[in-house]
Amino acid sequence: MPSIKQRDDGVWRARYRDATGREHARHFKLKRDAQRWLEEVSASVVTGQYVDPRAGRVTFREYAEGWRASQVHRKQTADSYESRLRRHVYPVIGSMPLASIRPSTIQGLVKRMSTEGDGRAALAPSTVELTYKVVSTIFKAAVRDKRLSESPCIDVRLPKAGKTRATPLTLEQVATLRDTVPDELRALIVLVAGTGLRPGEALGVTRDRVRLLGRNPAVTVDRQLVTRAKGTAEFGPLKTEASDRVVPLPRVVVAALNEHIAAHEIADDGLLFTYRGQPITRPRFWHLFAEAREAAGLTEATGTGLHALRHYYASLLIRFGESVKTVQARLGHASATETLDTYSHLWPDSDDRTRDAVDSVLLADSADSLRTTRHKASGNT
Structure with missing residues (x-):
């Protein structure tokens, strides 16, 4: 009692x-x-x-590591969570007891990630947001486990990310990339520009996933090449279920791949693109792509990696009148909203369509009226 x-x-x-x-x-x-x-x-x-007052004495790092070990995550997600916690969170709150962490503590963590200091570069707002979501999820689990009565992730203000609109590359820039990269990667540039595959998807394409003969050449996208923490590469699942798709291959891509396969010995289940016989990890690709990126003048607006070519592909589909749903399906977006958030500015807006609709009728009517007036005038003279 x-x-x-x-x-x-x-x-x-x-x-x-x-x-x-x-x-x-x-x-x-x-x-x-x-x-x-x-x-x-x-x-x-x-x-x-x-909640037992003693339950919150465990440190954030100790609880978070136990939580990570119990989660059913894809390897890529698990690696991402481990890296975010180790690099950005544990140095700040890792040794603190759960019960001692307040909303102001979490706000301070967000502020530290968002600003430069002690030799650290400020993280991008999107990186800060994703890292905060991991921390918030861990505290929600701590509340469910009766370690805490409530989460300190309350009313935390996150940095706002400015909306960036993708700026498509020009044909000249695409040609410069193709002609400047190492020979082993030239067909890769054409493939991504002509299909819009994500970097990991393109680097993970094997010969048995490509159909080059027949009336409907296509590439099957059902996995991607994932770079692990130690710099190794292995096949992994796609980003979302919608990413699993079959993308038609234009003739220019078929020709480039045929030439590439003829020039390199590639097994039936072998990767189409390797460098010196090894899978191309993201760090290795970044190094191989550096000269071409500079030569083509790629920027943050266009994208500085293979995503620049993905944007180029999307812009071509939109320019030639493809619908939002078609662009979504080709790019493997999870929803039409994602497609519109990225590329809505490339579709003709309603103002343009309104002007075209009115002009197509009224300008024609004005021309008819003018011809009628001229005809009457000539008849009266």
Whole structure:
């Protein structure tokens, strides 16, 4: 039973025992404060929100590592979570007990990630947001596990990311990329420009996933090449279920791939693109692509990697009148919203269509009226 007793020094001692029989006690100067505390504890027990005060003594790192070990994540996701926590979160709050972390602590973590200091570069707003979501998810799990009564991830302000509109490459830039990369990668440039595959998808294409003969040549996208933390590469699942798709191959891509396959010995199930016989990891590609990227004048607006060619492919589809759903399907986007968020500015807007519709009718009518007026005028002379 809970109890309150005044000590000889005038301090009030409130105590209770939890379901395991363990005693908990706190001391107050005023009896009413001690009573209020016991009432709050009793209410939390009745509502199922009771949390053992000792449960929050575990450090954030210790709890987070246990949480990570119990999750069913894809390898790529697991690697990403481990890296974000190790690099950006543990140095700040890793050694702190869960119960000691306040909303202001989390806001400070976000501020630190968002600004430069101590030799650190500020992280992009999108990186800060994703890292914060991992932290927030861990604290939600801690609440479910009765380690905490509530999460400190409350009303935390995140940096706002400015909307960046993809600027498509020009044909000249695409040609420069193709002609400047190492010979082993020239067909890769044509493939991505002509299909819009993601970098990992393109680097993971094997010969048995490509159909070059017949009336409907295509590439099957059902996996991607994933770069692991130690710089190794292996096949992994695609980004989303919608990414699993079959993309038609234009004739220019078929010709480039046929020439590439004829010039290199590629097994039936071998990767189409390797460098010196090894799979191309992202760091290796970044190095191989550096000279071509500079020569073509790629920028943050166009994209500085293979994604620049993915944007180029999307812009071609839109220019030739393909619908949002078609562009979504070709790019493997999870939703039409994702497609529009990235490329809506490339579609003709409603103002343009309105002008064209009115002009097509009224300009023609004006021309007819002018011809009629001229005809009458010539008849009266």
